[in-house]
Amino acid sequence: MSDLTRSTAAALADRLAAGDVTSVQLTEAHLDRIDAVDSRPDGRGVHAFLQVDRDGALADAAESDARRARGEARGPLDGVPIAVKDVLATRGLPTTCGSKILEGWVPPYDATVVTRLREAGLPILGKTNMDEFAMGSSTEHSAYGPTRNPWDLDRIPGGSGGGSAAAVAAFEAPLAIGTDTGGSIRQPGAVTGTVGVKPTYGGVSRYGLVALANSLDQAGPVTRTVLDAAMLHDVIGGHDPRDSTSIAQEWPSFTEAARAGATRDMTGVKVGVITELAGEGWQPGVMARFQESVDLLVKAGAEVVEVSCPSFVHALAAYYLILPAEASSNLAKFDAMRFGLRVTPEGSPSAEDVMRATRDAGFGDEVKRRIILGTYALSSGYYDAYYGQAQKIRTLISRDFDAAFAHVDVLVSPTAPTTAFKLGEKLDDPMAMYLNDLATIPANLAGVPGISVPNGLADEDGLPSGFQVLAPALADDRVYRVGAALEAIHAEQWGGPLLDKAPELETE
């Protein structure tokens, strides 16, 4: 494996700036790595990508090199390649959302996040695999086959953004974009030993992000280091007039926050451990690593207290009403009339018949399950009992966060209750699958930012676990500062990044 693919984005940025390497070389190295590990004849490729845009990426890279030669580099990450979750619209590049219903759809426009990546000069390597319409925690619900966890190819890479997490974990890309509705950036980060950030709701534009649940969705960085995530966040974040829910304010530099954290000094930082996110169902090895990290933070000067967020126990129930409700409406537009798959039944079908046949053939079981749930939850006579009640719980969860953040600067928990499970293990048990997002969902319901950083390997199975840091809305800089501190402390303890312990993937 080329050292170019093992480098962090920050290091690559430095090397590009120093003229040690060109963007074309970098991009080629990653494209070659994708060729070597992503798909294999025996079916045991990582399968992080649904689309690889070799020509487009190399053309972007060549332009980046030309710009840099003219002294017109657009920013530190100009020329560093990136992978984008297939839920963001990319002009001229197929966007499927992991669904058959969008097979072959080529958007005529770029999502704002994609526009910002292009404007900052990052070549786009391709589109990453995901659970269909981001519904899932394992990427097994992709209509195009699952992604495999680079730590153990028989295991899931988390989801819905398993493709983005696996791509950076397998060194196929230094950076990736994910989206997080209930944990789809953070939980894959945890189970692949990578970093994932869900920004404050409204911190990153959702324009062009094919909505799963509009009030919960947020795009964010998927990387191998906290600093890389911060640098990427600085590129994609900020107000967008095309997204009414985007926050119109100046954000501090997250890169600086990450650099400040890397000094490992946690003096004066108040950390709250969430009581409710522990106990039955939590894997002992995950809890053991978590407790060790809490102790490390104390050693670094942090003040740690236990904080109760009593409404969090209802978060999962509220989430599985709000999400399907919004999703059932969002997915109505997939009707074969204007784009995407069209299935025309025999005979002389009406428009309604075509819609029905297309949606039947184009949507997978999990999508259908949630459309039915959401349609039911919004039905007259049930609205108050389900959707209305869920919104009240949402308010209570926000109040729990407000009360907690009145006393502490950040809240922490394990990111996911377990390490990566085996492919197929929970596919027939939706409830078990949904429980994976227990610790990540509250942040989406309240709109607060969160990060997952690698937290060592569980003793039982030697697989990665994650450490989640949550901060108040708008205080994304705190998750970078604390995340970077813990990362630096770990690196010292482990003698390097966690991913160094991942097995080498067989290459062709």
Place this chain on the structure above:
Amino acid sequence: MTTSTTEALMPFDDVLAAYDPALGLEVHVELNTASKMFCGCPATFGGEPNAGVCPTCLGLPGAMPVVNGKAVESAIRIGLALNCDIAEWCRFARKNYFYPDMPKNFQTSQYDEPIAFDGWMDVDLPTDDGGTETFRVEIERAHMEEDTGKSLHVGGATGRIHGADYSLVDYNRAGIPLIEIVTRPILGAGERAPEVARAYVAQLRELIVALGVSEARMDQGNLRADVNLSLSPKGSGTLGTRTETKNVNSFRSVERAVRFEMQRHAAILSGGGTILQETRHWHEDTGITTSGRVKSDAEDYRYFPEPDLVPVAPSREWVEELRGTLPENPTARRARLQAEWGFTDMEMRDTVGAGALALVEETIAEGAAPQAARKWWLGELARRSNEDGVDLVDLPITPADVARIQALVDDKVVNDKLARQVFEGVLAGEGTPDEVVEKRGLAVVSDDGALGAAVDNAIAANPDVADKIRDGKVAAAGALIGAVMKEMRGQADAGRVRELILEKLA
């Protein structure tokens, strides 16, 4: 069981003897903002199909809406003009249902949080003694929403989606801002219910025009009225089952549709039948309604707040600022205009009654004298509107055209008689008044050369008359003028002809 499609009607007077009507009107106003409700596409319908669209109004995956501030402003001004309260905070909702001309398969609309609510409008009705009766219509709400695309169903007999071979959809209209104005049930109108409905829509249109927020042409669909009607046993004080007659697109039709539904409901109810709560289609040609889709409890739009939009929270300062931009209230306005124009009470009443107030005003603004403007709109054009069964405002002629024709009369290019032909030409779509004069060769001839020859002919053909004039009987000139006019097919300048005759026979 009596079905709703029966067309048995009860005589109108009998309806009133047995039932009290309850009216409700829902009027959709298409705003004239530059851009659509939720995107930057032009809000002008028409043009090449599907050219005025973008990812947002096409409902492409990932695209998001942004509220058009100008549309909010127009909504607030309409609300204020209707004496409504303006919400301090309100949201959009999604109205979920599948239809091919609706890009997202939900309409972004307002549901239980309208921008304007609890208002009223005083509707004036003429009385038999030449006075005016005022009827207060209570406004429940005025809310913002977006229009759908427009379907063209090709093949099949009905022009509706069922039975069509295929359908074409033009999404240019999708997302054009609409304001829906909903009245409370209008009770106690009795025999005047059809007139109240008409006068309400006419006066509402007048208000919309004065606000300048819409083109407000009913024939173009800028203003679309849905008429709700129910009957209850006389004096019972209850509300019966209602029907909703959709897209009644002229003042006259509003009145006719109410009348028809009253008579139809009464016939069913008196026969022991029940009214189906349903949508009905209005047929302009035959003046009847027919059954559309049945509205049942099964129709569930699953409304919920639109999560892609933030609440609309107009500041009180802004609302008061907008209140300052409102046109004067209709009663004061009418008094002012009557004084300015010097109309008698009767002339003013007829002008208002014909729905011609704004038209006359605009015509005067274009340069015509008040009496001339009134004369054309209430004379020639009112006749045409009756003949064709369309409202004055929907005639294919503008106030500017009318003013121009009057100017042609004033300048003696045409006389009154020729002017009627100019009107005919403009209404027939032959072009502007000047073009019609040109194409039809209608200009009055005042050129002495052409007139002189005709005068000479007339004198030669009527020697007896010529002698009388020579003898000083000037009044006899009329006969010669008539002969000249006949020869010139009415296009001679009568004054000049008279002068020429007198000169030649001096």
